Every structure is written in structure tokens, then in C-alpha cells.
Amino acid sequence: MTVGVGSVAAEEYSPRTKVVVKYTGAKEYQQVKEKNAALISAKKAALLAYAPLAKKVKKLEAQEKAEKEAAAKAKREQEKQAAEAKKEAEAARKATEKQAAAASSASDSNTDDSADTSSDQRGDMNTADSQKIVGNVNSKIYHVPGQAGYRMNSSNAVYFNSEEEALRAGYRRAKR
Numbered sequence: 006m007t008v009g010v011g012s013v014a015a016e017e018y019s020p021r022t023k024v025v026v027k028y029t030g031a032k033e034y035q036q037v038k039e040k041n042a043a044l045i046s047a048k049k050a051a052l053l054a055y056a057p058l059a060k061k062v063k064k065l066e067a068q069e070k071a072e073k074e075a076a077a078k079a080k081r082e083q084e085k086q087a088a089e090a091k092k093e094a095e096a097a098r099k100a101t102e103k104q105a106a107a108a109s110s111a112s113d114s115n116t117d118d119s120a121d122t123s124s125d126q127r128g129d130m131n132t133a134d135s136q137k138i139v140g141n142v143n144s145k146i147y148h149v150p151g152q153a154g155y156r157m158n159s160s161n162a163v164y165f166n167s168e169e170e171a172l173r174a175g176y177r178r179a180k181r
Contacts, residue, residue: 102142105174109140109163130159138165140176147171148179 132139133154140147140163147165148154165171168178 101175105140105163105176106142108170108174109165129156130162131156135164138168138171139163140165140171140174145176146179147176152179153181 130139131154132148133152135148135154136150138147138149141157142161142163147163147168149168163174163176165174165176171178
């Protein structure tokens with residue numbers, strides 16, 4: 006007996022298998038499908054119920070953001086105005102200092118005791134030893150003769166002919 010490829014004899018000796026397709030769990034599949042459809046419809050219903058609320062939340066968040074931006078802008082503007090006012094006050098203070106220094110230098114040149122002023126201009130000095138009204142440029146305080154004094158650098162000293170002149174220059178009298 007000869008067995009050839011494609012011959013009838015080869016087909017007789019090949020194993021025969023039968024494929025049977027069996028659907029198992031058809032009921033369970035249908036139940037899961039129905040549950041899934043119910044969940045999807047419940048989710049859609051919830052989204053429809055919360056959609057107006059979500060819109061309100063977004064609207065409120067946008068409003069809150071706008072309010073924060075407006076407050077920040079107002080704060081920046083206020084800080085800018087405060088900085089400008091501070092600059093103006095500093096410029097006015099410097100102008101009065103310059104004017105007071107010019108007035109004091111003019112009053113120093115008018116004094117009779119030119120030798121005494123030249124010695125007071127160098128080094129440290131004591132305000133109690135000076136027989137003139139002496140003001141301090143840094144503190145804007147003046148001392149009259151006979152008051153308790155302190156040591157200060159003569160480069161900070163400003164001399165006045167009268168207390169009225171010191172007051173006009175923006176200085177105040179020492180408390181002790």
C-alpha cells in the first residue's frame with residue numbers, strides 16, 4: 006500500500022475532529038449587559054442633575070478669580086501711590102534740609118566770632134560747651150546754651166542765631 010500526498014488513502018488515516026461551538030453563560034451576559042446599561046443611564050441622569058450646579062460653580066470660581074485680580078490690582082496701585090508719596094516727602098525733606106543748611110551757613114558767616122566757628126567745624130564737639138544755638142542735621146533737634154548737651158560730630162552741627170530761626174528750619178527744641 007502506498008500513501009501519497011493528496012491521495013484518498015491519506016485522508017482516510019487522518020484523525021477526525023469535530024468542532025462544537027457551545028455558548029455558555031448567555032443569561033449571565035445578558036444580566037451584566039443590563040446592569041451596565043442601567044449604570045450608564047444613572048450616570049447620565051446624575052450628570053444632567055449636576056450640570057447646572059457645575060455651571061454655577063464655574064461661574065462663582067470665575068467671579069472669585071476676577072475679585073482677587075481686582076484686589077491685587079488695587080493693592081499694587083495703593084503701593085505705587087504710597088511709594089510716590091514717600092518719594093515726594095523725601096524730596097521735600099531734602100529741600101528743607103538744604104534750605105536750613107543754606108540758612109545756617111549764611112548765619113554762620115554773619116557771626117562776629119569767626120575764629121570760634123572755624124574751630125567748631127573740625128572734629129567732635131559738645132553741644133553744652135558751645136555758646137550758640139546748635140542743631141543736629143540728623144535728628145532735627147536744637148540745643149540752646151545752658152541745656153544739657155552731648156558730644157556730636159561737628160559735621161552734623163547747624164548753628165542758629167535765634168530759636169525762631171531754628172523752628173522755621175524745622176528743628177525742635179531738646180527736651181532736657
